[in-house]
Amino acid sequence: MNKNLTREKIINAADDLFYQQGFEHTSFSQISVQVKVSRGNFYYHFKTKNDILTAVIERRLKNTSTMLAQWQSQGQSPTERIRSFINILILNREKIQKFGCPVGTLNSELVKLNHPSKENAKEIFTQFHAWLSHQFSQLKHNHDADILAMHLLARSQGIATLASVFNDKNYIKQEVDSLHAWLTPYTNSLY
């Protein structure tokens, strides 16, 4: 089998399992079963479990970049772009109810483990924050664009956490509506 293909499969499976079960709870055995590769061959592609984590985070960073770039090109205004961000709560609703936010839960776990890759994972949050902050600054809110971006990130995180704990479908929709309503006043000062 092609080297890079197997490597990609491993990263894929690890990404899913880390999200669904957490990093520490996921074992090499579980990943190798899913990829249908023996545990031994595994170490040809990754020398340590941390190396897989590094690759998974790198992958998520790239995916986030791609998604933000898409929103940037597709959204016709900063307001619409920010609404794209808010709506991922709806798009990924089922997974969020089951496993929480992939960014937030990975970061929380790595912070508790005081894991060397925690700074690496934090970068995913920083990506979202920089992008959101940029959108808000375009809404003539330069003075508090950072704060508004952090505020929106925090609310999304809280919604994802409670949604996974209470497992309530309507709750996410209700809070997403509330987020859209919160955003509206900021959009009026644009033109």
Added chain:
Amino acid sequence: MNKNLTREKIINAADDLFYQQGFEHTSFSQISVQVKVSRGNFYYHFKTKNDILTAVIERRLKNTSTMLAQWQSQGQSPTERIRSFINILILNREKIQKFGCPVGTLNSELVKLNHPSKENAKEIFTQFHAWLSHQFSQLKHNHDADILAMHLLARSQGIATLASVFNDKNYIKQEVDSLHAWLTPYTNSLY
């Protein structure tokens, strides 16, 4: 040594370690070292690791009840009582920056592990929600007391998550101010 005393010491140590490192990452060895009791004797008090978790959650439920009852008796108005809740973010700021919210992170971990005790841990959230909901209903917001309580819970969770990831002292203060400001309009409709 007294039976119940050792038992209490074990629950205490486990409570701290589960908070600081997570449930799964914490081993019997670590707990026994902290309590200064041999691993063997450990099983005299708790038969399985899950039994310790059950005891820890039970302990947290009791502590939460006590705290909410105190706020109930000390706060002179529903508004002041809700502000007591908001201010735990300030009171526990250092720990939250290091380890996140003890309620949220435990629940998130148990959800990912699909652990049998997850329903048990969820009850801690339910306690806070019921109490907050009660306060809001006293502010003549019966129609949306539940929603306001969930909203406040979610924002607290999001703040705790981001505070632990970004490790920024001023951020918590800033968002707490924002929470107090958010609450104010609801308090005017009281008398």
Added chain:
DNA sequence: GTCTATATAATGATAGAC
């Protein structure tokens, strides 16, 4: 009630055949 010694299973990781 506390200890030491031990059983058992799973983990991350390595060596070497093919």
Added chain:
DNA sequence: GTCTATCATTATATAGAC
């Protein structure tokens, strides 16, 4: 590049002496 066999370590958990 993939495999089987194996190692060292750690984990939860048990048995039995004191």
